[in-house]
Amino acid sequence: MKRGIYAGSFDPISLGHLDVVRRASLILDEIHVMIGVNPKKSAGLFDVEQRIRLIQDSLDYMNWFGRHKDAFIVGDFTCLLVEYCQEHEIKFNVRGLRAAQDFNSEFEMHLINCDIAPGIDTIFLPAPPEFQFLSSSAIKELASHNSPAVRKYVTPTVADALQNVNV
Template sequence: MSGSSPPRYLAVYPGSFDPITLGHLEIVERAASLFDEVVVAIGHHATKPGFFPFEERVALIEQACGHISNFRAAHFSGLMIDFCRQIGARVIVRGLRAAGDFEPEFQMALANRDLEPAVETVFLIPAPERQFVSSSLVREIASHGGPFQRFVPEPVARAMEARYPQFYGGEQQA
Protein backbone atom coordinates (compact mmCIF):
# COMPACT_ATOMS: atom_id res chain seq x y z
CA MET A 1 0.00 0.00 0.00
CA SER A 2 3.01 2.27 -0.14
CA GLY A 3 2.61 5.24 -2.42
CA SER A 4 -1.13 5.51 -1.96
CA SER A 5 -2.43 8.62 -0.28
CA PRO A 6 -4.70 8.36 2.75
CA PRO A 7 -8.42 8.89 2.16
CA ARG A 8 -9.68 12.45 2.35
CA TYR A 9 -12.27 13.14 4.99
CA LEU A 10 -14.87 15.61 3.81
CA ALA A 11 -17.27 16.61 6.59
CA VAL A 12 -20.60 18.41 6.31
CA TYR A 13 -21.94 20.65 9.06
CA PRO A 14 -25.62 21.24 8.18
CA GLY A 15 -28.01 23.81 9.57
CA SER A 16 -30.06 26.90 8.87
CA PHE A 17 -27.46 29.23 10.44
CA ASP A 18 -30.00 32.05 10.70
CA PRO A 19 -27.72 33.62 11.85
CA ILE A 20 -24.42 31.83 12.44
CA THR A 21 -23.44 32.16 16.11
CA LEU A 22 -20.11 31.88 17.91
CA GLY A 23 -21.22 28.38 18.95
CA HIS A 24 -21.61 27.42 15.29
CA LEU A 25 -18.26 29.03 14.50
CA GLU A 26 -16.56 27.04 17.26
CA ILE A 27 -17.94 23.81 15.81
CA VAL A 28 -16.71 24.76 12.31
CA GLU A 29 -13.23 25.57 13.67
CA ARG A 30 -13.00 22.33 15.62
CA ALA A 31 -14.32 20.25 12.72
CA ALA A 32 -11.76 21.93 10.44
CA SER A 33 -9.01 20.73 12.77
CA LEU A 34 -10.31 17.15 12.55
CA PHE A 35 -11.19 16.78 8.86
CA ASP A 36 -9.57 17.62 5.54
CA GLU A 37 -12.42 19.88 4.49
CA VAL A 38 -15.60 21.14 6.16
CA VAL A 39 -18.65 22.17 4.18
CA VAL A 40 -21.06 24.37 6.10
CA ALA A 41 -24.28 23.30 4.40
CA ILE A 42 -27.14 25.75 4.66
CA GLY A 43 -30.51 24.09 4.36
CA HIS A 44 -32.77 25.80 1.86
CA HIS A 45 -36.47 25.72 2.67
CA ALA A 46 -38.63 27.42 0.03
CA THR A 47 -41.57 27.75 2.44
CA LYS A 48 -39.45 29.05 5.33
CA PRO A 49 -37.63 32.22 4.23
CA GLY A 50 -35.83 32.89 7.51
CA PHE A 51 -34.67 36.06 9.23
CA PHE A 52 -31.80 36.67 6.83
CA PRO A 53 -32.34 35.91 3.15
CA PHE A 54 -30.55 32.76 2.06
CA GLU A 55 -27.87 34.62 0.04
CA GLU A 56 -27.08 36.89 2.99
CA ARG A 57 -26.69 33.89 5.30
CA VAL A 58 -24.17 32.40 2.88
CA ALA A 59 -22.25 35.70 2.78
CA LEU A 60 -22.26 36.04 6.58
CA ILE A 61 -21.00 32.47 7.01
CA GLU A 62 -18.23 33.08 4.48
CA GLN A 63 -17.20 36.25 6.33
CA ALA A 64 -17.32 34.60 9.76
CA CYS A 65 -15.36 31.55 8.61
CA GLY A 66 -12.97 33.34 6.27
CA HIS A 67 -9.97 32.56 8.49
CA ILE A 68 -10.54 28.80 8.09
CA SER A 69 -8.58 27.57 5.08
CA ASN A 70 -10.32 24.20 4.69
CA PHE A 71 -13.89 25.49 4.87
CA ARG A 72 -16.50 26.28 2.26
CA ALA A 73 -20.17 27.17 2.34
CA ALA A 74 -22.76 25.39 0.23
CA HIS A 75 -26.50 25.01 0.16
CA PHE A 76 -28.75 21.99 -0.06
CA SER A 77 -32.41 21.12 -0.21
CA GLY A 78 -33.89 17.73 0.41
CA LEU A 79 -32.20 15.05 2.45
CA MET A 80 -28.83 15.79 4.03
CA ILE A 81 -27.68 12.26 3.27
CA ASP A 82 -28.34 12.82 -0.44
CA PHE A 83 -26.21 15.97 -0.29
CA CYS A 84 -23.44 13.96 1.40
CA ARG A 85 -23.54 11.40 -1.39
CA GLN A 86 -23.55 14.14 -4.02
CA ILE A 87 -20.35 15.78 -2.73
CA GLY A 88 -18.64 12.63 -1.44
CA ALA A 89 -18.81 13.52 2.26
CA ARG A 90 -18.02 10.76 4.72
CA VAL A 91 -18.94 12.59 7.92
CA ILE A 92 -21.84 14.69 9.21
CA VAL A 93 -20.86 17.01 12.06
CA ARG A 94 -23.48 18.05 14.59
CA GLY A 95 -23.17 20.27 17.64
CA LEU A 96 -24.82 19.24 20.89
CA ARG A 97 -25.55 22.15 23.21
CA ALA A 98 -27.53 20.48 25.97
CA ALA A 99 -28.94 17.10 26.92
CA GLY A 100 -32.22 17.98 25.19
CA ASP A 101 -30.41 18.13 21.85
CA PHE A 102 -29.28 14.52 22.11
CA GLU A 103 -32.51 12.58 21.48
CA PRO A 104 -33.52 14.20 18.15
CA GLU A 105 -29.90 14.27 16.96
CA PHE A 106 -29.47 10.60 17.89
CA GLN A 107 -32.63 9.67 15.96
CA MET A 108 -31.44 11.60 12.91
CA ALA A 109 -28.00 9.98 13.09
CA LEU A 110 -29.60 6.52 13.18
CA ALA A 111 -31.84 7.37 10.22
CA ASN A 112 -28.86 8.68 8.25
CA ARG A 113 -26.86 5.54 9.08
CA ASP A 114 -29.76 3.41 7.84
CA LEU A 115 -29.95 5.42 4.59
CA GLU A 116 -26.18 5.50 4.03
CA PRO A 117 -23.98 3.30 6.25
CA ALA A 118 -20.77 4.79 4.78
CA VAL A 119 -21.51 8.23 6.30
CA GLU A 120 -20.74 8.66 10.00
CA THR A 121 -22.20 11.28 12.33
CA VAL A 122 -19.82 12.99 14.75
CA PHE A 123 -21.10 15.06 17.67
CA LEU A 124 -19.09 17.99 19.03
CA ILE A 125 -19.95 19.82 22.24
CA PRO A 126 -19.33 23.58 22.38
CA ALA A 127 -17.61 25.36 25.25
CA PRO A 128 -19.82 25.80 28.32
CA GLU A 129 -20.26 29.53 27.72
CA ARG A 130 -21.84 28.79 24.33
CA GLN A 131 -24.02 25.81 25.20
CA PHE A 132 -27.16 27.91 25.65
CA VAL A 133 -26.66 30.08 22.54
CA SER A 134 -28.94 29.49 19.57
CA SER A 135 -29.83 31.49 16.49
CA SER A 136 -33.40 31.91 17.73
CA LEU A 137 -32.13 33.23 21.10
CA VAL A 138 -29.90 35.75 19.31
CA ARG A 139 -32.80 36.91 17.13
CA GLU A 140 -35.07 37.25 20.16
CA ILE A 141 -32.56 39.32 22.15
CA ALA A 142 -31.84 41.57 19.15
CA SER A 143 -35.53 42.11 18.42
CA HIS A 144 -35.90 43.68 21.87
CA GLY A 145 -32.75 45.79 21.68
CA GLY A 146 -30.75 43.56 24.02
CA PRO A 147 -26.98 42.97 24.00
CA PHE A 148 -26.76 40.02 21.60
CA GLN A 149 -23.40 40.96 20.07
CA ARG A 150 -21.28 38.72 22.33
CA PHE A 151 -22.99 35.66 20.86
CA VAL A 152 -22.25 36.23 17.16
CA PRO A 153 -19.28 36.98 14.89
CA GLU A 154 -18.71 40.68 14.13
CA PRO A 155 -20.16 40.59 10.57
CA VAL A 156 -23.38 39.10 11.94
CA ALA A 157 -23.57 41.70 14.71
CA ARG A 158 -23.31 44.51 12.13
CA ALA A 159 -25.95 42.91 9.89
CA MET A 160 -28.36 42.39 12.79
CA GLU A 161 -27.85 45.91 14.11
CA ALA A 162 -28.77 47.19 10.64
CA ARG A 163 -32.05 45.25 10.89
CA TYR A 164 -32.98 47.05 14.12
CA PRO A 165 -31.94 50.69 13.67
CA GLN A 166 -34.45 51.77 16.31
CA PHE A 167 -32.23 50.04 18.90
CA TYR A 168 -28.75 50.07 17.44
CA GLY A 169 -28.72 53.06 15.05
CA GLY A 170 -27.75 52.75 11.42
CA GLU A 171 -29.92 52.35 8.37
CA GLN A 172 -32.68 49.76 8.22
CA GLN A 173 -32.38 46.98 5.65
CA ALA A 174 -35.32 45.36 3.90
Protein backbone atom coordinates in the same frame (compact mmCIF):
# COMPACT_ATOMS: atom_id res chain seq x y z
CA MET B 1 -9.23 13.40 2.26
CA LYS B 2 -11.68 13.45 5.16
CA ARG B 3 -14.73 15.52 4.19
CA GLY B 4 -17.51 16.54 6.53
CA ILE B 5 -20.71 18.54 6.47
CA TYR B 6 -22.06 20.84 9.11
CA ALA B 7 -25.61 21.72 8.12
CA GLY B 8 -28.14 23.99 9.74
CA SER B 9 -30.30 27.03 9.19
CA PHE B 10 -27.63 29.42 10.54
CA ASP B 11 -30.19 32.22 10.86
CA PRO B 12 -27.94 33.84 12.00
CA ILE B 13 -24.64 32.04 12.46
CA SER B 14 -23.33 32.39 16.02
CA LEU B 15 -20.01 31.96 17.77
CA GLY B 16 -21.38 28.61 18.96
CA HIS B 17 -21.79 27.47 15.35
CA LEU B 18 -18.31 28.74 14.55
CA ASP B 19 -16.92 26.83 17.52
CA VAL B 20 -18.33 23.62 16.04
CA VAL B 21 -16.71 24.46 12.68
CA ARG B 22 -13.40 25.21 14.40
CA ARG B 23 -13.36 21.95 16.34
CA ALA B 24 -14.49 19.93 13.33
CA SER B 25 -11.61 21.47 11.35
CA LEU B 26 -9.22 19.80 13.81
CA ILE B 27 -10.59 16.41 12.71
CA LEU B 28 -11.53 16.91 9.06
CA ASP B 29 -9.64 18.15 6.02
CA GLU B 30 -12.63 19.82 4.36
CA ILE B 31 -15.91 21.04 5.86
CA HIS B 32 -19.03 21.94 3.93
CA VAL B 33 -20.94 24.51 5.99
CA MET B 34 -24.32 24.20 4.36
CA ILE B 35 -27.72 25.79 4.84
CA GLY B 36 -30.42 23.17 4.60
CA VAL B 37 -33.27 24.82 2.72
CA ASN B 38 -36.72 23.40 3.38
CA PRO B 39 -39.21 24.94 0.92
CA LYS B 40 -42.04 24.08 3.34
CA LYS B 41 -40.64 26.39 6.04
CA SER B 42 -40.63 30.18 6.17
CA ALA B 43 -37.68 32.03 4.70
CA GLY B 44 -36.31 33.15 8.06
CA LEU B 45 -34.79 36.40 9.25
CA PHE B 46 -32.12 36.48 6.53
CA ASP B 47 -32.59 35.02 3.07
CA VAL B 48 -30.31 32.17 2.04
CA GLU B 49 -27.93 34.35 0.03
CA GLN B 50 -27.50 36.72 3.00
CA ARG B 51 -26.84 33.79 5.34
CA ILE B 52 -24.21 32.40 2.96
CA ARG B 53 -22.46 35.79 2.91
CA LEU B 54 -22.65 36.07 6.71
CA ILE B 55 -21.12 32.60 7.10
CA GLN B 56 -18.33 33.40 4.63
CA ASP B 57 -17.62 36.74 6.30
CA SER B 58 -17.67 35.12 9.74
CA LEU B 59 -15.20 32.45 8.61
CA ASP B 60 -12.95 35.24 7.28
CA TYR B 61 -13.21 37.06 10.61
CA MET B 62 -12.30 34.00 12.68
CA ASN B 63 -8.53 33.84 12.26
CA TRP B 64 -8.17 31.04 14.84
CA PHE B 65 -9.11 28.26 12.44
CA GLY B 66 -5.49 27.81 11.42
CA ARG B 67 -6.73 26.41 8.11
CA HIS B 68 -6.69 27.76 4.59
CA LYS B 69 -10.05 29.14 3.49
CA ASP B 70 -10.26 26.47 0.77
CA ALA B 71 -10.92 23.93 3.54
CA PHE B 72 -14.41 25.46 4.02
CA ILE B 73 -17.14 25.26 1.42
CA VAL B 74 -20.21 27.37 2.14
CA GLY B 75 -23.52 26.98 0.35
CA ASP B 76 -27.01 25.57 0.52
CA PHE B 77 -28.86 22.41 -0.46
CA THR B 78 -32.49 21.37 -0.87
CA CYS B 79 -32.15 17.58 -1.07
CA LEU B 80 -31.71 15.15 1.81
CA LEU B 81 -28.46 15.68 3.68
CA VAL B 82 -27.33 12.12 2.91
CA GLU B 83 -27.96 12.71 -0.80
CA TYR B 84 -25.78 15.83 -0.67
CA CYS B 85 -23.11 13.81 1.14
CA GLN B 86 -23.17 11.05 -1.45
CA GLU B 87 -22.95 13.54 -4.33
CA HIS B 88 -19.91 15.24 -2.75
CA GLU B 89 -18.16 12.16 -1.29
CA ILE B 90 -18.69 13.36 2.27
CA LYS B 91 -18.27 10.69 4.95
CA PHE B 92 -18.91 12.68 8.15
CA ASN B 93 -21.97 14.58 9.34
CA VAL B 94 -20.96 17.04 12.09
CA ARG B 95 -23.59 17.83 14.72
CA GLY B 96 -23.26 20.30 17.57
CA LEU B 97 -25.01 19.47 20.83
CA ARG B 98 -25.89 22.29 23.22
CA ALA B 99 -27.48 20.11 25.89
CA ALA B 100 -28.22 16.46 26.66
CA GLN B 101 -31.76 16.75 25.28
CA ASP B 102 -30.33 17.61 21.84
CA PHE B 103 -28.69 14.19 21.70
CA ASN B 104 -31.90 12.15 21.42
CA SER B 105 -33.21 13.84 18.28
CA GLU B 106 -29.75 14.01 16.72
CA PHE B 107 -29.12 10.33 17.47
CA GLU B 108 -32.46 9.33 15.92
CA MET B 109 -31.52 11.24 12.77
CA HIS B 110 -28.10 9.56 12.82
CA LEU B 111 -29.79 6.13 12.86
CA ILE B 112 -32.03 7.06 9.92
CA ASN B 113 -29.06 8.44 7.98
CA CYS B 114 -27.07 5.25 8.66
CA ASP B 115 -29.95 3.18 7.33
CA ILE B 116 -30.28 5.29 4.16
CA ALA B 117 -26.54 5.80 3.57
CA PRO B 118 -24.41 3.37 5.62
CA GLY B 119 -21.09 4.97 4.60
CA ILE B 120 -21.83 8.29 6.32
CA ASP B 121 -21.02 8.60 10.02
CA THR B 122 -21.91 11.30 12.54
CA ILE B 123 -19.50 13.29 14.69
CA PHE B 124 -21.22 14.70 17.79
CA LEU B 125 -19.51 17.75 19.30
CA PRO B 126 -20.93 18.89 22.65
CA ALA B 127 -20.85 22.61 23.23
CA PRO B 128 -18.44 24.02 25.79
CA PRO B 129 -20.16 25.70 28.77
CA GLU B 130 -19.93 29.20 27.31
CA PHE B 131 -22.08 28.19 24.32
CA GLN B 132 -24.54 25.71 25.86
CA PHE B 133 -27.27 28.33 26.25
CA LEU B 134 -26.67 30.04 22.91
CA SER B 135 -29.27 29.78 20.16
CA SER B 136 -30.17 31.76 17.06
CA SER B 137 -33.52 32.51 18.72
CA ALA B 138 -31.77 34.07 21.74
CA ILE B 139 -29.59 36.14 19.43
CA LYS B 140 -32.64 37.36 17.50
CA GLU B 141 -34.34 38.26 20.78
CA LEU B 142 -31.35 40.33 21.90
CA ALA B 143 -31.19 41.99 18.50
CA SER B 144 -34.91 42.83 18.59
CA HIS B 145 -34.20 44.91 21.71
CA ASN B 146 -31.08 46.49 20.20
CA SER B 147 -29.06 44.99 23.02
CA PRO B 148 -25.31 45.55 22.70
CA ALA B 149 -24.91 42.12 24.34
CA VAL B 150 -25.62 40.51 20.95
CA ARG B 151 -22.01 41.35 19.99
CA LYS B 152 -20.78 38.82 22.58
CA TYR B 153 -22.35 35.96 20.62
CA VAL B 154 -21.79 36.75 16.94
CA THR B 155 -19.07 38.18 14.73
CA PRO B 156 -19.10 41.93 14.05
CA THR B 157 -20.42 41.28 10.52
CA VAL B 158 -23.45 39.41 11.87
CA ALA B 159 -24.04 42.03 14.59
CA ASP B 160 -24.05 44.77 11.96
CA ALA B 161 -26.45 42.78 9.76
CA LEU B 162 -28.79 42.26 12.70
CA GLN B 163 -28.92 46.03 13.26
CA ASN B 164 -30.03 46.51 9.66
CA VAL B 165 -32.98 44.08 9.67
CA ASN B 166 -36.34 44.34 11.35
CA VAL B 167 -36.07 41.55 13.93
